[in-house]
Amino acid sequence: MNNQINDLLGFLADSPTPFHAVKNISRRLEGAGFKRLEEAKAWDIKQPGNYYVVRNDSSLIAMRLDQVSGDAGFRMVGAHTDSPCLKVKPRATQCRDGYVMLAVEVYGGALLNPWFDRDLGLAGRINIKTSTGAITSRLLRTDRPVAFIPSLAIHLDRSANEGRNIDRQKHLPAVLMRTDEDQHDFEDLLKTWLTKEEPELDIASILSFELSLHDCQQPALVGLHDEFIASARLDNLLSCHAATEALIASTGPVNRMIVLNDHEEVGSASTSGAAGPFLESVLSRLCRDHEILGRSLERSMLISADNAHAVHPNYADRHEPDHRPLMNAGPVIKINHNQNYATNSESEALFRVVCESNNINYQSFVMRSDLGCGSTIGPITATRVGVRTVDIGVAQLGMHSIRELAGVKDQVDLAHVLRGFFDYPDWPF
Numbered sequence: 001m002n003n004q005i006n007d008l009l010g011f012l013a014d015s016p017t018p019f020h021a022v023k024n025i026s027r028r029l030e031g032a033g034f035k036r037l038e039e040a041k042a043w044d045i046k047q048p049g050n051y052y053v054v055r056n057d058s059s060l061i062a063m064r065l066d067q068v069s070g071d072a073g074f075r076m077v078g079a080h081t082d083s084p085c086l087k088v089k090p091r092a093t094q095c096r097d098g099y100v101m102l103a104v105e106v107y108g109g110a111l112l113n114p115w116f117d118r119d120l121g122l123a124g125r126i127n128i129k130t131s132t133g134a135i136t137s138r139l140l141r142t143d144r145p146v147a148f149i150p151s152l153a154i155h156l157d158r159s160a161n162e163g164r165n166i167d168r169q170k171h172l173p174a175v176l177m178r179t180d181e182d183q184h185d186f187e188d189l190l191k192t193w194l195t196k197e198e199p200e201l202d203i204a205s206i207l208s209f210e211l212s213l214h215d216c217q218q219p220a221l222v223g224l225h226d227e228f229i230a231s232a233r234l235d236n237l238l239s240c241h242a243a244t245e246a247l248i249a250s251t252g253p254v255n256r257m258i259v260l261n262d263h264e265e266v267g268s269a270s271t272s273g274a275a276g277p278f279l280e281s282v283l284s285r286l287c288r289d290h291e292i293l294g295r296s297l298e299r300s301m302l303i304s305a306d307n308a309h310a311v312h313p314n315y316a317d318r319h320e321p322d323h324r325p326l327m328n329a330g331p332v333i334k335i336n337h338n339q340n341y342a343t344n345s346e347s348e349a350l351f352r353v354v355c356e357s358n359n360i361n362y363q364s365f366v367m368r369s370d371l372g373c374g375s376t377i378g379p380i381t382a383t384r385v386g387v388r389t390v391d392i393g394v395a396q397l398g399m400h401s402i403r404e405l406a407g408v409k410d411q412v413d414l415a416h417v418l419r420g421f422f423d424y425p426d427w428p429f
């Protein structure tokens with residue numbers, strides 16, 4: 001198997017939550033010589049230099065700077081670290097009918113049917129108080145399935161195959177264990193798991209947590225020629241992976257940046273989301289004054305990389321004729337003149353030129369006029385920061401399912417074209 005694909009499969013498996021994705025990307029960047037900048041400290045920026053910043057443990061901006069004090073602009077690639085999933089409610093467990101049940105909230109636009117009958121693990125961030133009163137946090141990831149949401153047998157719902165209705169409140173709580181008790185201490189369970197990982201950890205109490213369920217089935221190559229990747233969170237960890245690898249491999253010499261935001265699936269409005277001030281804050285600290293920032297932004301461009309809808313052979317009529325992206329046929333340029341995608345003719349032209357100069361095929365996508373259009377961090381970042389933006393991504397099937405499908409060749413092409421963008425010599429601005 002191609003190293004890059006093998007590496008992606010490992011990254012997907014090791015990143016069940018945005019916290020884990022950011023931790024894994026941070027580790028990669030450290031390995032490639034990037035230095036972490038703390039937002040609460042003064043930045044000592046040397047040029048050229050490689051740096052990264054993390055916010056809320058779940059969003060990350062990394063940069064390779066060549067001309068810090070000038071107004072040369074930034075070539076940026078954006079993607080999101082979060083994916084639709086089931087998140088655990090604060091008072092997590094209830095005992096009923098002989099089971100300990102885990103209460104969950106639906107995060108983002110999850111396709112709910114595929115969550116049934118899966119071997120589910122639990123992962124996320126836990127905030128704890130130590131015996132000295134210090135507040136700290138740890139990431140947790142059960143390395144085995146601990147939960148299950150069973151389907152109702154067909155015998156008990158004969159109409160299940162005709163039109164199954166999922167009541168989020170009643171049908172999604174997950175089975176954790178059999179019990180004859182009427183109480184369960186979830187925080188005690190979390191303590192047990194954390195101290196198993198880290199026996200010396202001093203936990204006086206669990207203060208809070210952000211945990212979610214994930215599929216324990218490993219990512220895999222499928223198809224007669226191993227041409228597809230099947231995994232959870234391809235939207236959009238696939239793009240995060242390609243962006244990170246492209247940044248590390250790029251040689252410049254221009255200012256290059258990746259912007260990986262949490263909370264895209266719920267509208268991006270948070271301190272770490274694309275509608276928040278994270279990128280703007282980093283750019284203004286790099287550019288030092290508004291005059292330089294203004295000139296820099298006019299010389300900048302963002303590629304917003306997020307997956308696109310490949311045409312589904314069983315539902316081909318859901319796509320606009322002549323705009324039916326195929327898997328393994330190159331990155332898809334996403335266009336919506338109502339600004340659900342930020343692509344305009346100028347940013348599209350630039351992206352096409354980068355593809356052509358790197359011998360990468362590309363495709364176009366526009367939504368049918370009678371169907372609503374999705375969106376990305378592209379228009380949000382463009383609005384917030386004022387940077388010209390193109391929305392692109394690999395074509396995938398089953399978007400927002402717990403198991404999605406993308407093309408092996410597309411992943412390679414995406415990383416290639418993003419690197420080509422970072423290294424493109426004949427930039428017009």
Ligand code: CO
Pocket residue numbers: 080235236264306307
């Ligand atoms: Co997405």
